[in-house]
Amino acid sequence: MRVLVVEDEPDLLASLLQALREDGYAVDGAPDGEDGLFKAEAFDYDAIVLDYMLPKMDGVELLTRLRRTRRTPVLMLTARDGVKDRVLALDTGADDYLVKPFDLEELFARLRALIRRSAQQSQTRIEIKDVVVDIAARTVARGGEQVALTAREYALVEYLAMHSGKLITRSTLYEHLFDENESTLSNLLDVHVSNIRRKLGYDFITTRRGHGYFIDSGTGEAPV
Numbered sequence: 001m002r003v004l005v006v007e008d009e010p011d012l013l014a015s016l017l018q019a020l021r022e023d024g025y026a027v028d029g030a031p032d033g034e035d036g037l038f039k040a041e042a043f044d045y046d047a048i049v050l051d052y053m054l055p056k057m058d059g060v061e062l063l064t065r066l067r068r069t070r071r072t073p074v075l076m077l078t079a080r081d082g083v084k085d086r087v088l089a090l091d092t093g094a095d096d097y098l099v100k101p102f103d104l105e106e107l108f109a110r111l112r113a114l115i116r117r118s119a120q121q122s123q124t125r126i127e128i129k130d131v132v133v134d135i136a137a138r139t140v141a142r143g144g145e146q147v148a149l150t151a152r153e154y155a156l157v158e159y160l161a162m163h164s165g166k167l168i169t170r171s172t173l174y175e176h177l178f179d180e181n182e183s184t185l186s187n188l189l190d191v192h193v194s195n196i197r198r199k200l201g202y203d204f205i206t207t208r209r210g211h212g213y214f215i216d217s218g219t220g221e222a223p224v
């Protein structure tokens with residue numbers, strides 16, 4: 001999953017980016033509203049963490065403009081006494097909010113919930129044959145045994161599992177799993193797919209050569 005964080009406090013921005021990266025997200029940062037809007041419109045993020053008070057363009061203005069073209073889930077960060085701000089944020093199209101100062105665990109939980117909702121995935125456990133992907137605990141088990149995946153391997157499995165039955169192109173995967181500083185010219189994706197097959201079974205991920213990858217949803221229908 002790829003997340004954008006728009007936050008003007010440098011220390012908070014840096015710590016959010018680091019914590020999200022450690023949790024396996026691809027993540028980009030923006031220090032003001034203008035840069036935030038540019039990135040939010042340029043890339044197909046799975047979620048955006050958006051501070052309310054920002055230089056150049058505030059969070060509500062950014063959100064108003066973004067909603068003309070994109071439905072990206074937005075988690076708004078607001079001040080403790082900002083009841084009116086929170087109402088305005090929700091009315092403008094924010095999907096959720098969090099009051100500063102907040103706990104990182106809660107931010108992560110709310111982000112996961114937002115991403116699940118936008119993928120229309122109400123369950124936190126996705127079963128594919130003998131593999132169970134637990135998107136709340138962020139673990140994967142095969143035949144009842146936990147399987148150790150790297151953060152990036154997990155992110156790839158989670159993305160395909162949440163969109164199982166759909167053909168996902170390589171460019172979509174690069175857009176959702178790698179941030180703007182990572183090269184998309186390498187064969188990184190193939191390396192991850194081959195490692196996942198080694199751990200979860202060769203037929204866990206199907207390659208449609210020249211198009212992309214998919215995980216069988218178990219319905220026996222061809223991916224769309």
Ligand code: CA
Pocket residue numbers: 007008009051052053054
């Ligand atoms: Ca701020």
